[in-house]
Structure formats: C-alpha cells, structure tokens
Amino acid sequence: MSVGGRVGGNGGNGSAGSGTGAGEIRKTVLPGGLRVLTERVPTVRSATFGIWVHVGSRDETPALNGATHYLEHVLFKGTERRSALEISAALDAVGGEMNAFTSKEFTCYYARVLDADLPLAIDVVGDMLTSSVLDPAEIEAERGVILEEIAMTEDDPGDCVHDLFAHTMFGDSPLGRPVLGTVDTVNSLTRDRIARFYRKHYDPPHLVVAAAGNLDHDAVVHQVRAAFDRAGALSRTDGTAEPVGPRTGMRAVRAHGRVDLSDRRTEQAHLVLGMPGVSRNDDRRWALGVLSTALGGGMSSRLFQEIREKRGLAYSTYSYTSGFADCGLFGVYAGCRPSQVADVLKICRDELDQAARQGLPDDELKRAIGQLTGSTVLGLEDTGALMHRLGKSELCWGEQLSVDDMLAKISAVTPDDVRAVAQDVLDQRPSLAVIGPLTDRQASQLHEAVA
Amino acid sequence: MSVGGRVGGNGGNGSAGSGTGAGEIRKTVLPGGLRVLTERVPTVRSATFGIWVHVGSRDETPALNGATHYLEHVLFKGTERRSALEISAALDAVGGEMNAFTSKEFTCYYARVLDADLPLAIDVVGDMLTSSVLDPAEIEAERGVILEEIAMTEDDPGDCVHDLFAHTMFGDSPLGRPVLGTVDTVNSLTRDRIARFYRKHYDPPHLVVAAAGNLDHDAVVHQVRAAFDRAGALSRTDGTAEPVGPRTGMRAVRAHGRVDLSDRRTEQAHLVLGMPGVSRNDDRRWALGVLSTALGGGMSSRLFQEIREKRGLAYSTYSYTSGFADCGLFGVYAGCRPSQVADVLKICRDELDQAARQGLPDDELKRAIGQLTGSTVLGLEDTGALMHRLGKSELCWGEQLSVDDMLAKISAVTPDDVRAVAQDVLDQRPSLAVIGPLTDRQASQLHEAVA
Numbered sequence: 055m056s057v058g059g060r061v062g063g064n065g066g067n068g069s070a071g072s073g074t075g076a077g078e079i080r081k082t083v084l085p086g087g088l089r090v091l092t093e094r095v096p097t098v099r100s101a102t103f104g105i106w107v108h109v110g111s112r113d114e115t116p117a118l119n120g121a122t123h124y125l126e127h128v129l130f131k132g133t134e135r136r137s138a139l140e141i142s143a144a145l146d147a148v149g150g151e152m153n154a155f156t157s158k159e160f161t162c163y164y165a166r167v168l169d170a171d172l173p174l175a176i177d178v179v180g181d182m183l184t185s186s187v188l189d190p191a192e193i194e195a196e197r198g199v200i201l202e203e204i205a206m207t208e209d210d211p212g213d214c215v216h217d218l219f220a221h222t223m224f225g226d227s228p229l230g231r232p233v234l235g236t237v238d239t240v241n242s243l244t245r246d247r248i249a250r251f252y253r254k255h256y257d258p259p260h261l262v263v264a265a266a267g268n269l270d271h272d273a274v275v276h277q278v279r280a281a282f283d284r285a286g287a288l289s290r291t292d293g294t295a296e297p298v299g300p301r302t303g304m305r306a307v308r309a310h311g312r313v314d315l316s317d318r319r320t321e322q323a324h325l326v327l328g329m330p331g332v333s334r335n336d337d338r339r340w341a342l343g344v345l346s347t348a349l350g351g352g353m354s355s356r357l358f359q360e361i362r363e364k365r366g367l368a369y370s371t372y373s374y375t376s377g378f379a380d381c382g383l384f385g386v387y388a389g390c391r392p393s394q395v396a397d398v399l400k401i402c403r404d405e406l407d408q409a410a411r412q413g414l415p416d417d418e419l420k421r422a423i424g425q426l427t428g429s430t431v432l433g434l435e436d437t438g439a440l441m442h443r444l445g446k447s448e449l450c451w452g453e454q455l456s457v458d459d460m461l462a463k464i465s466a467v468t469p470d471d472v473r474a475v476a477q478d479v480l481d482q483r484p485s486l487a488v489i490g491p492l493t494d495r496q497a498s499q500l501h502e503a504v505a
Numbered sequence: 506m507s508v509g510g511r512v513g514g515n516g517g518n519g520s521a522g523s524g525t526g527a528g529e530i531r532k533t534v535l536p537g538g539l540r541v542l543t544e545r546v547p548t549v550r551s552a553t554f555g556i557w558v559h560v561g562s563r564d565e566t567p568a569l570n571g572a573t574h575y576l577e578h579v580l581f582k583g584t585e586r587r588s589a590l591e592i593s594a595a596l597d598a599v600g601g602e603m604n605a606f607t608s609k610e611f612t613c614y615y616a617r618v619l620d621a622d623l624p625l626a627i628d629v630v631g632d633m634l635t636s637s638v639l640d641p642a643e644i645e646a647e648r649g650v651i652l653e654e655i656a657m658t659e660d661d662p663g664d665c666v667h668d669l670f671a672h673t674m675f676g677d678s679p680l681g682r683p684v685l686g687t688v689d690t691v692n693s694l695t696r697d698r699i700a701r702f703y704r705k706h707y708d709p710p711h712l713v714v715a716a717a718g719n720l721d722h723d724a725v726v727h728q729v730r731a732a733f734d735r736a737g738a739l740s741r742t743d744g745t746a747e748p749v750g751p752r753t754g755m756r757a758v759r760a761h762g763r764v765d766l767s768d769r770r771t772e773q774a775h776l777v778l779g780m781p782g783v784s785r786n787d788d789r790r791w792a793l794g795v796l797s798t799a800l801g802g803g804m805s806s807r808l809f810q811e812i813r814e815k816r817g818l819a820y821s822t823y824s825y826t827s828g829f830a831d832c833g834l835f836g837v838y839a840g841c842r843p844s845q846v847a848d849v850l851k852i853c854r855d856e857l858d859q860a861a862r863q864g865l866p867d868d869e870l871k872r873a874i875g876q877l878t879g880s881t882v883l884g885l886e887d888t889g890a891l892m893h894r895l896g897k898s899e900l901c902w903g904e905q906l907s908v909d910d911m912l913a914k915i916s917a918v919t920p921d922d923v924r925a926v927a928q929d930v931l932d933q934r935p936s937l938a939v940i941g942p943l944t945d946r947q948a949s950q951l952h953e954a955v956a
Contacts, residue, residue, distance in 0.1 A: 097548035097549070098548070098886055099882065099883075099885075099886065100883055100886060130804075131814075138814050139805055139810060139814070142803065142804030142805040142809075143805035143872060145804075146802075146803040146804060146805040146806075146872060146875075146876045147805075147871075147872045147875040147876065147879075148875055148876075148879045149875060149876045149877065149878055149879015149880035149881070149882070149883060150879060150883075151880075151883075152804070166883065167879070167883075168879055168882060168883060171879070194817070195814070195815065195816060195817035196817060197817065198816070198817025198818060199813055199817045199819070199820055200820075201842075202773065202817075202818070202819050202820040202821075202840070202841055202842065203820040205772035205773045205820075205840075205842055206663070206772070206773055206820050206821065206840055208772040209661075209662055209663070209771045209772050209773055209840075210660075210661065211660055212657070212660070319770040320660045321656035321657070321659040321660050322653065322656045322657055322660055351597075352593065352597040353581075353593030353596075353597060353603070354590055354593040354594035354597040354598075355597075358593075359590060362650055363582075363589050363590070363646070364646065365646060365649070366645070366646035366647060366648065366649025366650045366653075367649060367653070368650070368653050369650055369651075369653040369654040369656075369657050370653075370657065389653070389656075389657055389660075390653055391652075391653065391656055420598075421594060421597060421598045424597075424598040424599055424600060425597045425598060425599075425600045426600065427600055428598075428599045428600015428601060428618070428619060428622070429600035429602075430600070431550065431600070431619060432550075432551055432600060432601075432602075432617065432618075432619060434550075435549055435550065435551060435886070435888075436887075437886075
C-alpha cells in the first residue's frame with residue numbers, strides 16, 4: 055500500500071530472464087488477453103505472486119488525482135466471497151506477506167508465501183482483483199486511512215521532496231501530481247468515480263500476472279484461470295481481446311532553472327537537484343545507469359565521498375534515475391542542516407558540471423559496471439525481485455530481457471557512451487526542490503545552484 | 506550505519522539452526538577466544554559475512570553516550586592498509602552491500618556479496634575491525650555526519666518516538682539513552698575517548714564472526730584467522746582467553762503511568778503505549794511473541810482491524826516486543842492526526858485490557874502460530890537473516906537453537922500460556938510517549954490512557 059517510482063543508484067533498467075542464475079521463464083496468454091508469466095526457481099521454498107495493472111496516477115484527470123491509489127486500498131476491503139478480515143487472515147495464517155503499491159504508470163498487488171501456499175495466494179489476490187464489492191462504508195473508512203497516509207508522508211520530508219521535485223519538473227500535468235492525491239482530491243472522490251475507474255482499467259488486457267519461485271507454470275496458469283473464471287472475468291471480455299501494449303510516445307521536459315521551496319519546521323533541509331533524464335525506451339539508459347552509479351550509487355561514489363566522507367555535510371546523499379515511457383529524470387538528493395545547504399548544492403553542481411565535461415575515468419567506469427553487475431546477480435535470489443522484473447518488463451517493454459543480455463548491456467557501456475549521455479543530460483540547466491526551514495538569506499542562495 | 510533494536514510483530518525471539526530448510530551450522534573458537542560460526546546454504550550464489558561486537562549503548566557512561574555508534578562510523582574511515590575510499594570501493598566494485606548497525610547491546614558490521622567474493626569481504630571487514638587508524642581529521646569530519654544523522658532521525662517522528670518511549674520506561678539509565686547519543690555528547694566525544702573505547706571492547710573474546718551462504722566452514726575459518734593474524738589481533742590477547750559469555754542478570758522496570766509528550770510541528774501525532782515485557786531469557790517470550798502477533802503483528806491483527814480497517818483512524822499501527830538480557834518492553838505504536846489521538850488510545854487500551862482478561866481465542870492463537878511459523882521459514886532464504894541469527898544467538902544465548910526447535914517452541918504455545926503472559930504483562934499500568942502538535946486539551950487527555 056505504498057508508493058513506488060524512483061530507482062536508486064543501481065540503475066534498475068531492464069528485466070530478468072533465463073540466464074545467469076535465473077530460472078526458466080514461460081508466458082501464456084489466456085483468452086480475453088490475460089498474460090501469465092512465471093519464472094521457476096527450484097532451489098527456493100517460496101514463491102512470490104503478483105498481479106500488475108496497467109494504470110497509474112498519470113492516467114488520472116486532475117479531479118481524479120489519487121483515484122488509482124485509493125482503488126488499490128479499496129481492493130483489500132472485501133469481495134463477494136471474503137470480508138477485509140478474511141482477505142488478510144488468509145495470508146497471515148500461513149505467514150505470508152501481502153501488499154500492493156501504486157506508481158505513476160502501474161499498480162501491483164502481490165504476496166510472498168511458502169511454495170505450498172501459492173494456490174492460496176493466487177486465489178486470494180485473484181479474488182481481490184476480479185470481485186471487489188467496493189462497499190460504500192468500507193470506502194468511507196478507507197478515506198481516513200489515506201488521509202493519514204498523506205499526513206504520514208508529509209512527516210517524511212526525505213520522501214516527499216521527491217513529490218515536490220516531480221512538480222518542479224512536470225508542473226500541473228499528470229506526471230507532476232502526487233500518486234497519493236491531495237487532501238482535497240481524496241475528500242472529493244466518490245464511490246461512483248472509483249467504481250468507474252475500476253471497471254475501466256481492471257480488465258484482462260490491462261493485467262499481467264507474474265509469479266517467481268518454486269512453481270510449475272502449467273499449474274499457475276490453471277489456478278489463475280480458475281480464479282478469473284470464477285468471477286467471470288475472462289468471459290466478460292471479447293474472447294479475442296489482445297493484451298494492451300506498452301505505453302509509447304516521446305515527451306520533451308522543458309523545466310530548467312526552476313526552484314521550489316517548501317518551508318517546513320524540520321531539522322534538516324531536504325533537497326533534490328536534477329534535470330530531464332532519458333525514457334526507459336532510450337538506449338542511453340544503460341550508460342546513464344552506469345554514470346548515476348558512479349556519481350551517487352554507493353559509498354565510493356563521488357557525491358558520497360565529497361559531501362559525506364570528506365566534508366561530513368550530510369548523512370544521506372545519492373543520485374537516481376527515473377525512466378517513464380516517454381521521458382525521464384535524473385536527480386541527486388541530500389539531507390543536511392540549513393546552514394550547509396549552499397555548500398552541499400555547490401558540491402552537487404560542481405560534480406554534475408565536471409561529469410558533463412569529462413565523463414568518467416576508466417577506473418570509475420569499471421567499478422560502476424562491476425557494482426551494477428554484482429548487485430544484479432545478487433538480486434536474483436529474491437523471488438519478490440524476480441516477480442517484479444517479470445511484471446514490469448512485460449508492461450514496459452512487452453518482452454523479457456535475459457539476465458545475460460542485461461549484464462552484456464551494462465558491460466558494453468564505453469567511456470564514450472558515458473561522455474555522450476553525461477553531456478546530453480548533465481549539461482542541461484538543473485532545477486531544484488527543497489523542503490526545510492531556510493532563512494531568507496539561505497533561500498536567496500538557492501538560485502545560484504541552478505544559474 | 507543505522508540503529509537497531511525493536512522487533513516487530515513477528516516475535517523474533519530465538520535463533521536458527523540445522524533443521525527445516527536451513528543449512529549446516531558449524532562453530533570454531535580460535536586462539537584468543539574468537540568465535541567463528543557458519544551456516545552453509547549450498548543452493549544460493551551469495552554469502553553474508555558479519556562481525557558482531559559485544560558492546561552497545563548500554564555499556565556507555567552518560568558522558569560517553571553515543572560512543573559505540575560513533576566508533577562504528579569511524580571504523581569505515583580507514584585502516585593501516587586502506588583509506589575510507591578504498592574500503593568502500595572494494596565492496597562497491599563487486600556489487601556488494603556493506604553496512605553496520607549499533608543497538609543497545611551489540612554492534613554489527615556486515616557485507617553481502619557473491620560467494621566468490623567472500624574472501625574479499627572477510628579481508629575488508631576484518632581489516633576495519635582490527636586495524637582502524639582512528640585518524641583525527643576523519644573523526645572530526647564524521648562528527649558532522651553523525652550530527653546530520655541525529656537531525657535526520659529527529660525528522661522521522663515515527664522512529665524517534667521509540668527513543669522517547671525508552672526514556673519514558675528506563676529514564677536516565679543506560680537503556681533509556683539514545684543509541685546515537687545527543688548533540689551535546691557527540692560534540693564532546695574526543696578521539697582519545699573513542700580510541701580507549703575501541704581498545705577496551707574490540708578484542709577477540711568480545712567478537713563473534715558469523716557467515717551464512719554458499720561457503721565452506723574451514724575456508725572461512727582460515728580466512729578469518731589470516732585477517733586477524735595479519736593485524737596481530739589474536740596474538741595480542743592471552744592465547745587461553747575465553748569468549749565473553751552472554752549478559753546475565755534480572756532487572757525490574759518500575760515505570761507505570763508515565764506520560765512523555767514532545768511537542769513537534771508534525772502532521773501526525775506518533776504514539777507508543779506500553780509496559781515492561783519479558784527478557785530474552787524468559788521462557789514466556791514465545792507466548793508473548795504469539796500474543797503480540799495476534800494483537801498487532803499483521804493486517805488481520807486486532808489493532809490493525811480496530812484502528813485502521815474498521816475506523817480508518819491510522820495508516821500505520823502495530824505492536825512489538827523488545828527483549829534485553831535482563832528485562833524487556835511490550836509496546837503498541839500508532840500514527841494519527843492529533844484530533845484522533847484520544848480515540849486511538851482508547852482502542853489500544855481497551856484491546857490490551859481485554860487481552861489481559863481473556864487471552865486469545867483458539868482461532869486467533871492458531872492463526873498467530875501459523876503466521877510466526879510461516880514467516881520464520883520464509884526468512885530462511887535470506888543469507889543476511891541467517892547471519893543475523895547466528896551472531897545474535899551466540900551473543901545472546903551462547904548457543905544455537907535449531908529452526909525445528911524454534912518452530913516447536915512456537916507451536917507448543919497454549920491458550921493457558923498466552924493467558925498467563927497476557928495477565929503478567931498487559932495487566933500492568935501502561936506508560937505513554939507521544940510526539941506531535943497536540944492542543945492543551947488533547948494533551949490533557951493523554952493521562953486517561955494510562956489511568
């Protein structure tokens with residue numbers, strides 16, 4: 055029931071497949087256009103099962119802002135066969151973890167369980183997705199929960215500064231609005247609107263089922279089919295319906311030199327300095343992932359070394375990329391006391407400028423490639439991460455890239471590739487979002503960082 | 506570099522061993538009293554290596570408060586063979602994750618790497634532990650980082666309310682002081698004091714080496730021995746030195762009916778209502794773990810159902826136990842807007858009172874046992890979690906409990922056991938810690954919750 059989106063220094067582009075250490079991937083498309091993907095990992099005792107929906111906050115009109123996330127909460131509140139308590143008790147009773155998240159481009163419901171409990175997870179999550187009753191009283195109670203979630207997020211300035219930065223970059227457009235919505239939009243969402251949103255977006259062609267772990271593909275397909283057939287979900291659609299393809303398009307982000315400051319009585323100022331990046335369909339994403347890793351992806355990265363290790367100006371600092379279907383962002387974050395904001399921003403800007411001019415020397419390039427390679431392979435042991443790759447790859451690219459292919463893409467990044475993408479991305483005039491209790495003088499210095 | 510301590514609804518008592526799904530555990534004691542424990546999991550490609558130190562913030566005098574955590578940071582700043590950058594670059598280059606945490610009773614440094622990189626991890630972490638140079642300039646720079654970490658924690662009221670609650674319960678005693686220290690104590694810690702602390706606590710009898718993953722015990726022992734011998738660490742101690750045993754003792758916690766309110770301009774009020782629990786050596790801990798799971802350990806738990814699902818009063822609410830060597834705490838947390846604090850506290854108090862009188866009905870007991878059993882087995886797939894159990898068990902109990910034995914302890918919990926521990930723990934008068942922007946009227950109602 056959280057909010058997803060950013061990708062830390064590990065690049066995170068790409069997807070898993072049958073290759074280095076990963077299991078066999080199979081895909082079946084059921085009548086009605088429902089895709090089922092599995093990855094078999096016979097060495098574990100668990101499985102993670104998820105259903106992905108091709109809808110996110112960028113599909114909302116201004117008045118509907120927050121509807122995707124609100125609906126995600128409501129689906130836990132009861133079906134024709136199960137109350138909210140019965141849904142959660144079913145998974146709790148076997149020690150399973152069930153949760154969901156909503157991002158700007160998709161929504162995912164998932165459960166991690168012991169392999170023997172996978173049929174139970176499929177039955178429960180499938181039931182939630184296909185047969186929600188959208189009970190009016192439950193929807194009202196959940197409005198309070200979501201308002202509390204918004205308040206909780208407000209109390210986490212290191213998190214919500216990223217929402218502010220999205221607004222800095224995208225303004226009052228779908229990508230610029232918060233996934234949670236606002237107090238006003240959440241208060242004005244009616245059951246009727248949420249129900250229409252549910253009927254419109256939760257049909258088989260918009261869904262991808264993904265499962266990874268100690269499982270059998272045919273058995274999973276059979277159980278998924280049974281769960282959807284019970285609800286009549288597959289027969290409701292035209293039997294020849296085709297799965298909805300990945301989002302396409304190309305969008306120019308024109309924010310340069312903007313500064314957004316949100317005054318808040320926090321101890322630290324939380325800041326994001328960044329610029330337009332590349333979309334997840336852009337071939338330069340591999341080089342940008344390597345560059346971001348070298349700049350702010352680990353303890354040996356430039357920002358960590360310059361800001362934290364040498365100067366002691368911050369505890370947390372990192373860079374990240376976020377790639378959408380048609381555009382992207384590159385940003386650096388730091389949290390520091392207000393008196394140090396100017397120094398920290400100067401270091402960030404200097405590092406970005408230097409990388410824009412010079413790219414990366416061989417040793418740092420090699421280390422960043424090693425870091426991405428190692429962390430990718432280490433990530434293959436987690437069935438949750440494998441399920442995530444399966445579902446996201448199908449929705450984002452309509453195909454699975456094997457781990458070997460992905461590692462090859464990372465290893466193939468050259469100094470010239472990095473220099474080129476550094477010039478394309480980092481040589482743009484940055485924008486800045488800050489949350490914190492700055493004095494007027496400190497606030498007036500912010501514009502120097504984006505001059 | 507984080508702070509550890511609480512245990513969520515999953516009970517978290519006990520330790521791993523050779524049994525259900527877990528690997529073979531072996532232990533070797535090297536000359537000088539250095540313990541090396543390994544768990545072999547041949548089905549994974551990774552390993553997690555850690556060194557545990559039997560020292561935590563409860564070992565600090567008031568003036569030294571924060572020294573354990575400060576030292577933990579300083580050990581990343583350079584050895585006789587490696588600079589700070591060389592330490593972090595070594596692990597980053599292979600995609601490893603290296604980190605550390607300090608709790609009230611111990612400190613742990615660890616790295617998760619691909620199995621082929623385990624010798625590297627042992628060499629680097631061993632070097633950090635045995636051969637830190639405690640460079641004065643690095644210590645000064647790190648002081649700024651720690652002050653930023655304190656500021657960052659202050660900005661996370663859902664976290665620091667637990668520090669406030671520890672002070673409510675333990676007052677100005679070692680367990681009542683924050684692991685991070687305060688701005689004042691951190692500012693007054695000198696290199697000399699930190700160096701003395703290092704020499705006093707970081708000798709082989711106080712250390713436990715723990716590793717889990719695709720490894721060979723004899724090879725790990727050989728590599729650990731080489732890392733410590735290079736620094737002369739094993740020969741510095743008397744060759745017949747014995748490992749330091751677990752902490753012992755029994756301490757009565759006498760806080761009842763106390764209320765601590767910290768006024769802060771947050772959106773939510775963050776509250777912990779709790780009472781003395783049981784120590785980690787107390788046989789009642791299994792029943793208390795089951796009880797805590799049923800009360801606030803999952804989405805089907807009583808607090809989640811009553812506060813969030815039925816009434817929509819909070820987004821996050823849970824119960825937890827924390828067991829120290831000689832005492833423990835039981836607490837429930839909720840974050841909600843100030844206008845709802847009185848309602849939320851009333852529900853919490855009612856639920857605690859009801860469980861104190863009646864224990865748990867059979868269906869909830871059975872579900873809680875299933876939840877603890879399933880989550881324990883699911884946890885065995887993570888080499889980090891296995892390493893954690895190995896090290897903590899050795900320090901806390903001086904022995905490893907097998908997973909089968911642990912599952913048997915959980916399954917053996919009876920309704921009578923739960924009723925007895927519920928009466929012992931929940932029938933005590935609670936205390937309360939709150940962070941948030943309460944009005945005078947809201948603040949005056951807090952005392953009703955602990956009446």
